[in-house]
Amino acid sequence: MPDGQAVVARLRGASKRYGGTQALDGLDLSLHAGQVTSLLGANGAGKSTAVNLLLGLLAADAGEVSVFGRPPSSRAARLGTGAMLQSAGIPDRLRVGEVLALVRSYYRDPRSVADCVALAGLDGLLERPYRHLSGGQQRRVQFALAICGRPRLLCLDEPTTGLDIEARQGIWRAVRELVAGGSAVLLTTHYLEEAEALADHVAVIDRGRMLAQGSVAAIRAHVAQRRIRCVSVLDADAVARWPGVRQAERDGELLRIVADVAEPVVRRLLAADDRLHDLEVQRAGLADAFLELTRTPQQEAA
Template identity: 70%
Template sequence: MDRRFPLAQLRGASKRYGDRLALDRLDLGLHAGQVTSLLGANGAGKSTAVGLLLGLLAADAGEVSVLGGAPGSDAVRRQCGTMLQQAGIPERLTAGEMLALVRSNYPDPLALDECVALAGLDGLLDRRYGALSGGQQRRLQFALAICGRPRLLFLDEPTTGLDVAARQALWAAVRSRVAEGCAVLLTTHYLEEAEALSDRVAVIDRGRLLAEGSVDEIRARVSLRRIRCVSNVAEAVVAQWPGVHGATREGGTLRIVAEPAEPVLRRLLEADPQLSDLEIHRAGLAEAFLALTNASTREAA
Protein backbone atom coordinates (compact mmCIF):
# COMPACT_ATOMS: atom_id res chain seq x y z
CA MET A 1 0.00 0.00 0.00
CA ASP A 2 1.70 3.19 -1.25
CA ARG A 3 0.59 6.08 0.92
CA ARG A 4 2.42 8.71 -1.12
CA PHE A 5 -0.41 8.97 -3.62
CA PRO A 6 -3.99 9.92 -2.68
CA LEU A 7 -6.80 7.41 -3.06
CA ALA A 8 -9.12 10.31 -3.90
CA GLN A 9 -8.33 13.83 -4.99
CA LEU A 10 -9.78 17.18 -5.95
CA ARG A 11 -7.44 19.26 -8.11
CA GLY A 12 -8.47 22.83 -8.78
CA ALA A 13 -12.12 21.83 -8.39
CA SER A 14 -14.71 24.58 -8.86
CA LYS A 15 -18.48 24.43 -8.63
CA ARG A 16 -21.16 27.08 -9.07
CA TYR A 17 -24.82 27.18 -8.15
CA GLY A 18 -26.12 29.97 -10.33
CA ASP A 19 -24.22 33.11 -9.34
CA ARG A 20 -22.80 31.58 -6.16
CA LEU A 21 -19.32 30.08 -6.30
CA ALA A 22 -19.48 27.13 -3.89
CA LEU A 23 -15.97 25.79 -4.56
CA ASP A 24 -13.12 27.91 -5.84
CA ARG A 25 -10.22 25.86 -7.27
CA LEU A 26 -10.11 23.54 -4.26
CA ASP A 27 -7.27 21.04 -3.85
CA LEU A 28 -7.82 18.13 -1.48
CA GLY A 29 -6.23 14.67 -1.23
CA LEU A 30 -7.30 11.64 0.82
CA HIS A 31 -4.57 9.14 1.68
CA ALA A 32 -4.68 5.53 2.82
CA GLY A 33 -4.39 5.08 6.57
CA GLN A 34 -5.27 8.70 7.34
CA VAL A 35 -8.25 10.66 8.63
CA THR A 36 -8.64 13.98 6.83
CA SER A 37 -11.04 16.42 8.47
CA LEU A 38 -12.71 18.98 6.23
CA LEU A 39 -13.63 21.94 8.41
CA GLY A 40 -15.64 25.03 7.58
CA ALA A 41 -18.66 27.02 8.66
CA ASN A 42 -22.08 26.28 7.19
CA GLY A 43 -21.99 27.22 3.52
CA ALA A 44 -18.19 26.98 3.28
CA GLY A 45 -18.38 24.27 0.60
CA LYS A 46 -17.91 21.05 2.58
CA SER A 47 -21.04 19.33 1.27
CA THR A 48 -20.19 20.33 -2.30
CA ALA A 49 -16.69 18.87 -1.98
CA VAL A 50 -18.12 15.61 -0.61
CA GLY A 51 -20.74 15.56 -3.38
CA LEU A 52 -18.03 15.79 -6.04
CA LEU A 53 -16.05 12.93 -4.52
CA LEU A 54 -19.19 10.77 -4.25
CA GLY A 55 -20.18 11.49 -7.85
CA LEU A 56 -23.40 13.18 -6.74
CA LEU A 57 -22.27 16.43 -8.37
CA ALA A 58 -20.12 17.27 -11.38
CA ALA A 59 -17.34 19.85 -11.18
CA ASP A 60 -17.56 22.89 -13.44
CA ALA A 61 -13.76 23.01 -13.63
CA GLY A 62 -10.80 21.03 -12.30
CA GLU A 63 -10.33 17.30 -11.78
CA VAL A 64 -11.94 14.73 -9.49
CA SER A 65 -10.40 11.27 -9.15
CA VAL A 66 -11.52 8.49 -6.80
CA LEU A 67 -9.78 5.12 -6.49
CA GLY A 68 -8.60 5.31 -10.07
CA GLY A 69 -12.12 5.47 -11.49
CA ALA A 70 -15.05 7.76 -12.09
CA PRO A 71 -16.70 9.10 -8.90
CA GLY A 72 -20.00 7.33 -8.32
CA SER A 73 -19.35 4.44 -10.72
CA ASP A 74 -20.31 0.94 -9.56
CA ALA A 75 -16.64 -0.13 -9.33
CA VAL A 76 -15.80 2.84 -7.13
CA ARG A 77 -18.94 2.61 -4.96
CA ARG A 78 -18.11 -0.98 -4.01
CA GLN A 79 -14.89 0.33 -2.45
CA CYS A 80 -16.48 3.22 -0.57
CA GLY A 81 -18.51 3.58 2.58
CA THR A 82 -20.70 6.59 3.23
CA MET A 83 -22.42 7.95 6.32
CA LEU A 84 -24.33 11.11 5.47
CA GLN A 85 -26.65 13.19 7.65
CA GLN A 86 -29.69 12.06 5.63
CA ALA A 87 -29.78 8.26 5.52
CA GLY A 88 -33.08 7.40 3.77
CA ILE A 89 -33.37 3.99 5.47
CA PRO A 90 -36.84 2.35 5.39
CA GLU A 91 -38.29 2.52 8.88
CA ARG A 92 -40.00 -0.89 8.67
CA LEU A 93 -36.75 -2.86 8.14
CA THR A 94 -34.87 -4.19 11.14
CA ALA A 95 -31.25 -3.34 11.80
CA GLY A 96 -30.30 -6.93 11.01
CA GLU A 97 -32.17 -6.87 7.69
CA MET A 98 -30.46 -3.64 6.67
CA LEU A 99 -27.03 -4.99 7.53
CA ALA A 100 -27.68 -8.21 5.60
CA LEU A 101 -28.90 -6.26 2.58
CA VAL A 102 -25.95 -3.86 2.47
CA ARG A 103 -23.34 -6.53 3.22
CA SER A 104 -24.64 -8.56 0.26
CA ASN A 105 -23.46 -5.81 -2.11
CA TYR A 106 -19.80 -6.30 -1.24
CA PRO A 107 -17.48 -9.15 -2.25
CA ASP A 108 -15.74 -9.48 1.13
CA PRO A 109 -17.82 -7.79 3.84
CA LEU A 110 -16.99 -7.67 7.50
CA ALA A 111 -18.49 -10.48 9.56
CA LEU A 112 -21.84 -9.57 11.09
CA ASP A 113 -20.49 -9.97 14.63
CA GLU A 114 -17.65 -7.56 13.83
CA CYS A 115 -20.09 -4.96 12.47
CA VAL A 116 -22.20 -5.29 15.61
CA ALA A 117 -19.19 -4.93 17.90
CA LEU A 118 -17.64 -1.97 16.07
CA ALA A 119 -20.90 -0.02 15.91
CA GLY A 120 -22.28 -0.99 19.32
CA LEU A 121 -25.40 -2.71 17.97
CA ASP A 122 -25.56 -5.61 20.41
CA GLY A 123 -29.22 -6.43 21.12
CA LEU A 124 -30.55 -4.14 18.39
CA LEU A 125 -30.56 -6.35 15.28
CA ASP A 126 -34.21 -7.39 15.67
CA ARG A 127 -35.49 -3.85 16.16
CA ARG A 128 -37.04 -1.92 13.30
CA TYR A 129 -35.13 1.14 12.19
CA GLY A 130 -38.07 3.43 12.98
CA ALA A 131 -38.13 2.16 16.57
CA LEU A 132 -34.47 2.98 17.21
CA SER A 133 -33.44 6.13 19.05
CA GLY A 134 -31.58 8.82 17.13
CA GLY A 135 -28.24 7.69 18.53
CA GLN A 136 -28.98 4.03 17.73
CA GLN A 137 -29.89 4.98 14.17
CA ARG A 138 -26.55 6.77 13.79
CA ARG A 139 -24.72 3.68 15.06
CA LEU A 140 -26.52 1.52 12.51
CA GLN A 141 -25.67 4.02 9.77
CA PHE A 142 -22.03 3.75 10.78
CA ALA A 143 -22.21 -0.05 10.63
CA LEU A 144 -23.68 0.16 7.12
CA ALA A 145 -20.85 2.49 6.07
CA ILE A 146 -18.05 0.21 7.24
CA CYS A 147 -19.55 -3.25 6.63
CA GLY A 148 -18.07 -3.57 3.12
CA ARG A 149 -14.45 -3.04 4.25
CA PRO A 150 -14.25 0.27 2.34
CA ARG A 151 -10.93 1.63 1.15
CA LEU A 152 -12.47 5.10 1.31
CA LEU A 153 -14.90 6.14 4.07
CA PHE A 154 -16.97 9.34 4.10
CA LEU A 155 -18.27 10.40 7.52
CA ASP A 156 -20.53 13.46 7.60
CA GLU A 157 -21.19 14.60 11.20
CA PRO A 158 -21.03 10.95 12.34
CA THR A 159 -21.46 11.49 16.09
CA THR A 160 -24.44 13.84 16.03
CA GLY A 161 -26.93 12.56 18.63
CA LEU A 162 -24.45 10.21 20.33
CA ASP A 163 -23.64 10.34 24.03
CA VAL A 164 -20.04 10.60 25.22
CA ALA A 165 -19.49 6.85 25.56
CA ALA A 166 -20.97 6.08 22.14
CA ARG A 167 -18.93 8.87 20.57
CA GLN A 168 -15.70 7.52 21.99
CA ALA A 169 -16.62 4.00 20.85
CA LEU A 170 -17.18 5.28 17.32
CA TRP A 171 -13.81 7.07 17.41
CA ALA A 172 -12.17 3.77 18.35
CA ALA A 173 -13.95 2.02 15.47
CA VAL A 174 -12.78 4.69 13.02
CA ARG A 175 -9.20 4.26 14.24
CA SER A 176 -9.48 0.50 13.68
CA ARG A 177 -10.52 1.06 10.05
CA VAL A 178 -7.69 3.55 9.54
CA ALA A 179 -5.23 1.03 10.96
CA GLU A 180 -6.39 -1.35 8.21
CA GLY A 181 -5.44 1.26 5.59
CA CYS A 182 -8.79 2.96 5.04
CA ALA A 183 -8.78 6.63 3.99
CA VAL A 184 -11.38 8.65 5.89
CA LEU A 185 -12.90 12.02 5.05
CA LEU A 186 -14.54 13.48 8.16
CA THR A 187 -16.76 16.53 8.32
CA THR A 188 -17.77 17.60 11.81
CA HIS A 189 -18.78 20.63 13.84
CA TYR A 190 -17.25 19.02 16.93
CA LEU A 191 -13.72 20.39 16.63
CA GLU A 192 -12.53 18.30 19.57
CA GLU A 193 -13.53 15.30 17.45
CA ALA A 194 -11.42 16.52 14.54
CA GLU A 195 -8.54 17.19 16.92
CA ALA A 196 -8.79 13.69 18.40
CA LEU A 197 -9.07 11.78 15.10
CA SER A 198 -7.34 13.74 12.36
CA ASP A 199 -4.03 13.03 10.70
CA ARG A 200 -4.67 15.96 8.34
CA VAL A 201 -6.99 18.95 8.53
CA ALA A 202 -8.23 21.13 5.69
CA VAL A 203 -9.95 24.41 6.61
CA ILE A 204 -12.10 25.97 3.90
CA ASP A 205 -14.09 29.20 3.71
CA ARG A 206 -16.23 30.41 0.81
CA GLY A 207 -15.07 27.41 -1.19
CA ARG A 208 -11.37 28.21 -0.86
CA LEU A 209 -8.68 26.34 1.04
CA LEU A 210 -7.45 28.50 3.95
CA ALA A 211 -5.04 26.05 5.56
CA GLU A 212 -4.06 22.39 5.30
CA GLY A 213 -1.77 20.27 7.42
CA SER A 214 -1.55 18.23 10.60
CA VAL A 215 -3.44 19.36 13.70
CA ASP A 216 -0.21 20.75 15.16
CA GLU A 217 0.57 22.59 11.93
CA ILE A 218 -2.87 24.20 11.88
CA ARG A 219 -2.55 25.19 15.53
CA ALA A 220 0.87 26.71 14.82
CA ARG A 221 -0.66 29.00 12.18
CA VAL A 222 -2.05 31.25 14.92
CA SER A 223 -0.45 32.74 18.01
CA LEU A 224 -3.43 32.23 20.31
CA ARG A 225 -2.61 30.89 23.76
CA ARG A 226 -4.71 29.34 26.52
CA ILE A 227 -3.97 30.74 29.97
CA ARG A 228 -5.25 29.03 33.10
CA CYS A 229 -4.71 30.08 36.70
CA VAL A 230 -6.34 30.36 40.09
CA SER A 231 -7.13 34.05 40.54
CA ASN A 232 -9.73 36.35 42.04
CA VAL A 233 -9.65 38.75 39.08
CA ALA A 234 -13.15 38.90 37.59
CA GLU A 235 -13.47 37.23 34.19
CA ALA A 236 -15.68 40.09 32.99
CA VAL A 237 -12.83 42.51 33.67
CA VAL A 238 -10.23 40.34 31.94
CA ALA A 239 -12.49 39.92 28.91
CA GLN A 240 -12.19 43.69 28.27
CA TRP A 241 -8.39 43.73 28.15
CA PRO A 242 -6.65 44.20 24.78
CA GLY A 243 -5.65 40.91 23.20
CA VAL A 244 -8.15 38.81 25.17
CA HIS A 245 -10.42 36.71 22.93
CA GLY A 246 -12.37 35.19 25.80
CA ALA A 247 -12.35 34.74 29.59
CA THR A 248 -14.38 32.24 31.61
CA ARG A 249 -14.35 30.86 35.13
CA GLU A 250 -14.80 27.34 36.47
CA GLY A 251 -14.90 27.54 40.25
CA GLY A 252 -11.75 29.38 41.26
CA THR A 253 -9.99 28.69 37.96
CA LEU A 254 -9.78 31.53 35.45
CA ARG A 255 -9.45 30.48 31.78
CA ILE A 256 -8.29 32.99 29.17
CA VAL A 257 -7.71 32.82 25.43
CA ALA A 258 -5.34 35.59 24.35
CA GLU A 259 -3.24 36.79 21.42
CA PRO A 260 -0.53 37.76 22.14
CA ALA A 261 -0.25 36.23 25.60
CA GLU A 262 2.64 38.21 27.12
CA PRO A 263 0.89 41.58 27.68
CA VAL A 264 -2.14 39.79 29.14
CA LEU A 265 0.10 37.80 31.51
CA ARG A 266 1.85 40.96 32.72
CA ARG A 267 -1.46 42.69 33.37
CA LEU A 268 -2.84 39.61 35.10
CA LEU A 269 0.15 39.45 37.46
CA GLU A 270 -0.13 43.16 38.20
CA ALA A 271 -3.84 42.77 39.00
CA ASP A 272 -3.30 39.71 41.21
CA PRO A 273 0.28 39.08 42.42
CA GLN A 274 -1.04 36.17 44.50
CA LEU A 275 -2.41 34.13 41.58
CA SER A 276 -1.34 30.49 41.50
CA ASP A 277 -1.32 27.34 39.38
CA LEU A 278 -0.46 29.31 36.22
CA GLU A 279 -0.45 27.26 32.99
CA ILE A 280 0.02 28.41 29.39
CA HIS A 281 -0.69 26.26 26.35
CA ARG A 282 -0.91 26.73 22.63
CA ALA A 283 -4.50 27.22 21.54
CA GLY A 284 -6.44 24.17 20.40
CA LEU A 285 -7.81 23.40 16.96
CA ALA A 286 -11.10 25.14 17.77
CA GLU A 287 -9.42 28.47 18.51
CA ALA A 288 -7.14 28.12 15.46
CA PHE A 289 -10.14 27.38 13.25
CA LEU A 290 -11.98 30.47 14.49
CA ALA A 291 -8.92 32.66 14.05
CA LEU A 292 -8.39 31.48 10.47
CA THR A 293 -12.01 31.84 9.42
CA ASN A 294 -12.42 35.19 11.18
CA ALA A 295 -9.33 36.49 9.36
CA SER A 296 -10.81 35.26 6.07
CA THR A 297 -14.06 37.09 6.84
CA ARG A 298 -12.18 40.32 7.58
CA GLU A 299 -10.23 40.04 4.32
CA ALA A 300 -13.41 39.42 2.32
CA ALA A 301 -15.04 42.46 3.94
Protein backbone atom coordinates in the same frame (compact mmCIF):
# COMPACT_ATOMS: atom_id res chain seq x y z
CA MET B 1 3.42 13.46 3.08
CA PRO B 2 5.02 10.35 4.59
CA ASP B 3 6.12 7.62 2.21
CA GLY B 4 3.70 4.77 1.65
CA GLN B 5 0.53 6.85 2.09
CA ALA B 6 -0.88 6.50 -1.41
CA VAL B 7 -3.41 8.95 -2.77
CA VAL B 8 -6.81 7.22 -2.65
CA ALA B 9 -9.01 10.06 -3.91
CA ARG B 10 -8.45 13.53 -5.26
CA LEU B 11 -10.23 16.75 -6.14
CA ARG B 12 -8.16 18.85 -8.52
CA GLY B 13 -9.44 22.30 -9.40
CA ALA B 14 -12.98 21.10 -8.69
CA SER B 15 -15.77 23.62 -9.17
CA LYS B 16 -19.51 23.30 -8.72
CA ARG B 17 -22.26 25.90 -9.00
CA TYR B 18 -25.91 25.75 -7.98
CA GLY B 19 -27.65 28.49 -9.94
CA GLY B 20 -26.06 31.72 -8.78
CA THR B 21 -24.21 30.11 -5.88
CA GLN B 22 -20.59 28.96 -6.29
CA ALA B 23 -20.43 25.95 -3.97
CA LEU B 24 -16.86 24.92 -4.88
CA ASP B 25 -14.36 27.18 -6.58
CA GLY B 26 -11.26 25.38 -7.87
CA LEU B 27 -10.82 23.16 -4.81
CA ASP B 28 -7.74 20.92 -4.52
CA LEU B 29 -7.85 18.11 -1.96
CA SER B 30 -6.07 14.74 -1.74
CA LEU B 31 -7.07 11.87 0.55
CA HIS B 32 -4.38 9.40 1.59
CA ALA B 33 -4.49 5.78 2.71
CA GLY B 34 -4.16 5.30 6.46
CA GLN B 35 -5.11 8.89 7.21
CA VAL B 36 -8.10 10.86 8.49
CA THR B 37 -8.64 14.11 6.61
CA SER B 38 -11.05 16.48 8.36
CA LEU B 39 -12.80 18.96 6.09
CA LEU B 40 -13.87 21.99 8.13
CA GLY B 41 -16.00 24.94 7.19
CA ALA B 42 -19.07 26.86 8.23
CA ASN B 43 -22.51 25.91 6.92
CA GLY B 44 -22.54 26.54 3.18
CA ALA B 45 -18.75 26.37 2.86
CA GLY B 46 -18.95 23.49 0.36
CA LYS B 47 -18.16 20.48 2.55
CA SER B 48 -21.16 18.35 1.55
CA THR B 49 -20.68 19.27 -2.11
CA ALA B 50 -17.09 18.01 -1.95
CA VAL B 51 -18.27 14.75 -0.36
CA ASN B 52 -20.98 14.29 -2.99
CA LEU B 53 -18.47 14.81 -5.81
CA LEU B 54 -16.22 12.09 -4.36
CA LEU B 55 -19.20 9.75 -4.06
CA GLY B 56 -20.27 10.35 -7.65
CA LEU B 57 -23.60 11.78 -6.50
CA LEU B 58 -22.78 15.05 -8.27
CA ALA B 59 -20.64 15.87 -11.29
CA ALA B 60 -18.15 18.72 -11.17
CA ASP B 61 -18.70 21.65 -13.52
CA ALA B 62 -14.94 21.95 -13.96
CA GLY B 63 -11.78 20.25 -12.70
CA GLU B 64 -11.08 16.59 -11.97
CA VAL B 65 -12.46 14.15 -9.42
CA SER B 66 -10.96 10.67 -9.05
CA VAL B 67 -11.32 7.75 -6.63
CA PHE B 68 -8.72 4.97 -6.89
CA GLY B 69 -7.65 6.67 -10.13
CA ARG B 70 -11.11 6.18 -11.65
CA PRO B 71 -14.27 8.28 -12.01
CA PRO B 72 -16.15 8.20 -8.70
CA SER B 73 -19.28 6.91 -10.46
CA SER B 74 -17.45 3.80 -11.72
CA ARG B 75 -18.35 0.41 -10.24
CA ALA B 76 -14.82 -0.10 -8.87
CA ALA B 77 -14.90 3.25 -7.09
CA ARG B 78 -18.36 2.66 -5.62
CA LEU B 79 -17.53 -0.82 -4.33
CA GLY B 80 -14.43 0.51 -2.59
CA THR B 81 -16.18 3.45 -0.97
CA GLY B 82 -18.36 3.64 2.13
CA ALA B 83 -20.41 6.66 3.12
CA MET B 84 -22.36 7.93 6.08
CA LEU B 85 -24.30 11.01 5.05
CA GLN B 86 -26.63 13.32 6.95
CA SER B 87 -29.68 11.64 5.41
CA ALA B 88 -29.85 7.86 5.01
CA GLY B 89 -33.05 6.74 3.23
CA ILE B 90 -33.09 3.36 5.01
CA PRO B 91 -36.34 1.32 4.76
CA ASP B 92 -37.59 1.91 8.29
CA ARG B 93 -39.83 -1.18 8.47
CA LEU B 94 -36.86 -3.55 8.19
CA ARG B 95 -35.09 -4.89 11.25
CA VAL B 96 -31.51 -3.76 11.81
CA GLY B 97 -30.18 -7.25 11.03
CA GLU B 98 -32.16 -7.32 7.78
CA VAL B 99 -30.82 -3.94 6.67
CA LEU B 100 -27.28 -5.01 7.48
CA ALA B 101 -27.68 -8.32 5.62
CA LEU B 102 -29.04 -6.48 2.57
CA VAL B 103 -26.16 -4.02 2.34
CA ARG B 104 -23.53 -6.70 3.06
CA SER B 105 -24.92 -8.71 0.13
CA TYR B 106 -23.71 -6.02 -2.28
CA TYR B 107 -20.05 -6.84 -1.56
CA ARG B 108 -17.88 -9.81 -2.49
CA ASP B 109 -16.01 -9.91 0.84
CA PRO B 110 -18.07 -7.99 3.40
CA ARG B 111 -17.09 -7.45 6.99
CA SER B 112 -18.65 -10.04 9.30
CA VAL B 113 -21.85 -9.20 11.13
CA ALA B 114 -20.02 -9.63 14.43
CA ASP B 115 -17.36 -7.11 13.40
CA CYS B 116 -19.99 -4.63 12.22
CA VAL B 117 -21.85 -4.97 15.51
CA ALA B 118 -18.68 -4.52 17.54
CA LEU B 119 -17.36 -1.53 15.57
CA ALA B 120 -20.68 0.32 15.45
CA GLY B 121 -21.93 -0.62 18.93
CA LEU B 122 -25.05 -2.48 17.77
CA ASP B 123 -25.25 -5.04 20.58
CA GLY B 124 -28.89 -5.98 21.19
CA LEU B 125 -30.22 -4.02 18.21
CA LEU B 126 -30.23 -6.53 15.34
CA GLU B 127 -33.82 -7.66 15.96
CA ARG B 128 -35.16 -4.15 16.43
CA PRO B 129 -37.08 -2.43 13.58
CA TYR B 130 -35.04 0.51 12.31
CA ARG B 131 -37.95 2.93 12.80
CA HIS B 132 -38.15 2.07 16.51
CA LEU B 133 -34.56 3.13 17.17
CA SER B 134 -33.53 6.43 18.72
CA GLY B 135 -31.79 8.96 16.53
CA GLY B 136 -28.43 8.05 18.02
CA GLN B 137 -29.03 4.33 17.47
CA GLN B 138 -29.99 4.98 13.85
CA ARG B 139 -26.71 6.86 13.35
CA ARG B 140 -24.81 3.83 14.65
CA VAL B 141 -26.64 1.59 12.20
CA GLN B 142 -25.74 3.99 9.39
CA PHE B 143 -22.10 3.77 10.44
CA ALA B 144 -22.27 -0.04 10.34
CA LEU B 145 -23.67 0.09 6.81
CA ALA B 146 -20.90 2.49 5.75
CA ILE B 147 -18.13 0.15 6.92
CA CYS B 148 -19.62 -3.27 6.16
CA GLY B 149 -18.03 -3.44 2.70
CA ARG B 150 -14.48 -2.95 4.01
CA PRO B 151 -14.16 0.44 2.27
CA ARG B 152 -10.75 1.73 1.23
CA LEU B 153 -12.33 5.20 1.25
CA LEU B 154 -14.82 6.13 3.98
CA CYS B 155 -16.72 9.43 3.80
CA LEU B 156 -18.29 10.51 7.09
CA ASP B 157 -20.48 13.61 6.89
CA GLU B 158 -21.23 14.78 10.45
CA PRO B 159 -21.17 11.17 11.72
CA THR B 160 -21.60 11.77 15.46
CA THR B 161 -24.44 14.28 15.38
CA GLY B 162 -27.02 13.15 17.93
CA LEU B 163 -24.74 10.66 19.66
CA ASP B 164 -24.02 10.69 23.38
CA ILE B 165 -20.43 10.88 24.59
CA GLU B 166 -20.01 7.11 24.97
CA ALA B 167 -21.36 6.37 21.48
CA ARG B 168 -19.25 9.17 19.98
CA GLN B 169 -16.08 7.78 21.53
CA GLY B 170 -17.03 4.34 20.20
CA ILE B 171 -17.20 5.74 16.67
CA TRP B 172 -13.82 7.41 17.24
CA ARG B 173 -12.28 4.07 18.25
CA ALA B 174 -13.74 2.39 15.18
CA VAL B 175 -12.41 5.11 12.86
CA ARG B 176 -8.93 4.74 14.35
CA GLU B 177 -9.10 0.97 13.79
CA LEU B 178 -10.13 1.43 10.16
CA VAL B 179 -7.35 3.93 9.53
CA ALA B 180 -4.82 1.60 11.15
CA GLY B 181 -5.95 -0.98 8.58
CA GLY B 182 -5.13 1.40 5.72
CA SER B 183 -8.45 3.07 4.94
CA ALA B 184 -8.62 6.72 3.95
CA VAL B 185 -11.28 8.64 5.87
CA LEU B 186 -12.83 11.97 4.95
CA LEU B 187 -14.53 13.50 7.98
CA THR B 188 -16.73 16.57 8.05
CA THR B 189 -17.77 17.72 11.50
CA HIS B 190 -18.90 20.77 13.42
CA TYR B 191 -17.30 19.33 16.56
CA LEU B 192 -13.82 20.81 16.46
CA GLU B 193 -12.67 18.59 19.33
CA GLU B 194 -13.60 15.62 17.13
CA ALA B 195 -11.39 16.85 14.31
CA GLU B 196 -8.60 17.57 16.79
CA ALA B 197 -8.88 14.05 18.24
CA LEU B 198 -9.03 12.14 14.94
CA ALA B 199 -7.50 14.08 12.08
CA ASP B 200 -4.05 13.53 10.62
CA HIS B 201 -4.72 16.25 8.07
CA VAL B 202 -7.09 19.22 8.29
CA ALA B 203 -8.48 21.25 5.40
CA VAL B 204 -10.37 24.49 6.13
CA ILE B 205 -12.61 25.78 3.35
CA ASP B 206 -14.80 28.84 3.01
CA ARG B 207 -17.20 29.62 0.16
CA GLY B 208 -15.78 26.71 -1.80
CA ARG B 209 -12.14 27.76 -1.58
CA MET B 210 -9.29 26.30 0.41
CA LEU B 211 -8.16 28.62 3.20
CA ALA B 212 -5.52 26.41 4.81
CA GLN B 213 -4.55 22.76 5.10
CA GLY B 214 -1.98 20.75 6.99
CA SER B 215 -1.59 18.83 10.24
CA VAL B 216 -3.60 19.84 13.30
CA ALA B 217 -0.44 21.46 14.68
CA ALA B 218 0.09 23.40 11.45
CA ILE B 219 -3.46 24.73 11.48
CA ARG B 220 -3.22 25.63 15.16
CA ALA B 221 -0.01 27.52 14.40
CA HIS B 222 -2.08 30.09 12.49
CA VAL B 223 -3.02 31.45 15.91
CA ALA B 224 -0.21 32.33 18.29
CA GLN B 225 -2.48 33.13 21.23
CA ARG B 226 -2.22 31.38 24.57
CA ARG B 227 -4.98 30.56 27.04
CA ILE B 228 -4.19 31.13 30.71
CA ARG B 229 -6.30 29.78 33.53
CA CYS B 230 -5.74 30.27 37.24
CA VAL B 231 -7.46 30.69 40.60
CA SER B 232 -7.06 34.35 41.46
CA VAL B 233 -8.86 37.20 43.21
CA LEU B 234 -7.78 39.72 40.54
CA ASP B 235 -10.51 41.69 38.79
CA ALA B 236 -11.11 40.32 35.30
CA ASP B 237 -11.98 43.73 33.83
CA ALA B 238 -8.71 45.17 35.11
CA VAL B 239 -6.68 42.25 33.75
CA ALA B 240 -8.42 42.64 30.36
CA ARG B 241 -6.80 46.07 30.08
CA TRP B 242 -3.24 44.77 30.53
CA PRO B 243 -0.93 44.95 27.51
CA GLY B 244 -1.05 41.78 25.43
CA VAL B 245 -4.32 40.57 26.94
CA ARG B 246 -7.10 40.02 24.42
CA GLN B 247 -9.75 38.76 26.79
CA ALA B 248 -10.21 38.11 30.50
CA GLU B 249 -13.27 36.74 32.19
CA ARG B 250 -14.23 35.18 35.48
CA ASP B 251 -15.74 31.71 35.81
CA GLY B 252 -16.44 31.31 39.51
CA GLU B 253 -13.07 31.35 41.25
CA LEU B 254 -11.27 30.78 37.96
CA LEU B 255 -9.79 33.60 35.93
CA ARG B 256 -9.62 32.81 32.20
CA ILE B 257 -7.34 34.88 29.97
CA VAL B 258 -6.51 34.93 26.27
CA ALA B 259 -3.14 36.57 25.63
CA ASP B 260 -0.87 37.17 22.65
CA VAL B 261 2.18 35.99 24.63
CA ALA B 262 1.86 34.12 27.90
CA GLU B 263 5.13 34.87 29.73
CA PRO B 264 4.73 38.61 30.52
CA VAL B 265 1.10 38.14 31.51
CA VAL B 266 1.96 35.22 33.81
CA ARG B 267 4.75 37.25 35.46
CA ARG B 268 2.35 40.13 36.11
CA LEU B 269 -0.31 37.76 37.48
CA LEU B 270 2.14 36.25 39.95
CA ALA B 271 3.35 39.69 41.02
CA ALA B 272 -0.17 41.03 41.45
CA ASP B 273 -1.62 38.11 43.42
CA ASP B 274 0.67 36.20 45.78
CA ARG B 275 -2.17 33.75 46.52
CA LEU B 276 -2.67 32.81 42.87
CA HIS B 277 -2.61 29.03 42.29
CA ASP B 278 -3.63 26.24 39.86
CA LEU B 279 -1.99 28.13 36.99
CA GLU B 280 -2.31 26.54 33.53
CA VAL B 281 -1.13 27.81 30.14
CA GLN B 282 -2.34 26.27 26.90
CA ARG B 283 -1.78 27.10 23.27
CA ALA B 284 -4.74 28.02 21.09
CA GLY B 285 -6.79 25.05 19.96
CA LEU B 286 -8.11 24.03 16.56
CA ALA B 287 -11.36 25.86 17.26
CA ASP B 288 -9.46 29.13 17.82
CA ALA B 289 -7.55 28.67 14.56
CA PHE B 290 -10.73 27.82 12.66
CA LEU B 291 -12.46 30.97 13.89
CA GLU B 292 -9.44 33.08 13.01
CA LEU B 293 -9.11 31.61 9.52
CA THR B 294 -12.80 32.01 8.70
CA ARG B 295 -13.19 35.48 10.16
CA THR B 296 -14.69 37.83 7.58
CA PRO B 297 -13.31 41.33 6.86
CA GLN B 298 -16.45 42.76 8.45
CA GLN B 299 -15.81 40.78 11.64
CA GLU B 300 -12.16 41.88 11.71
CA ALA B 301 -13.21 45.52 11.44
CA ALA B 302 -15.83 45.23 14.18
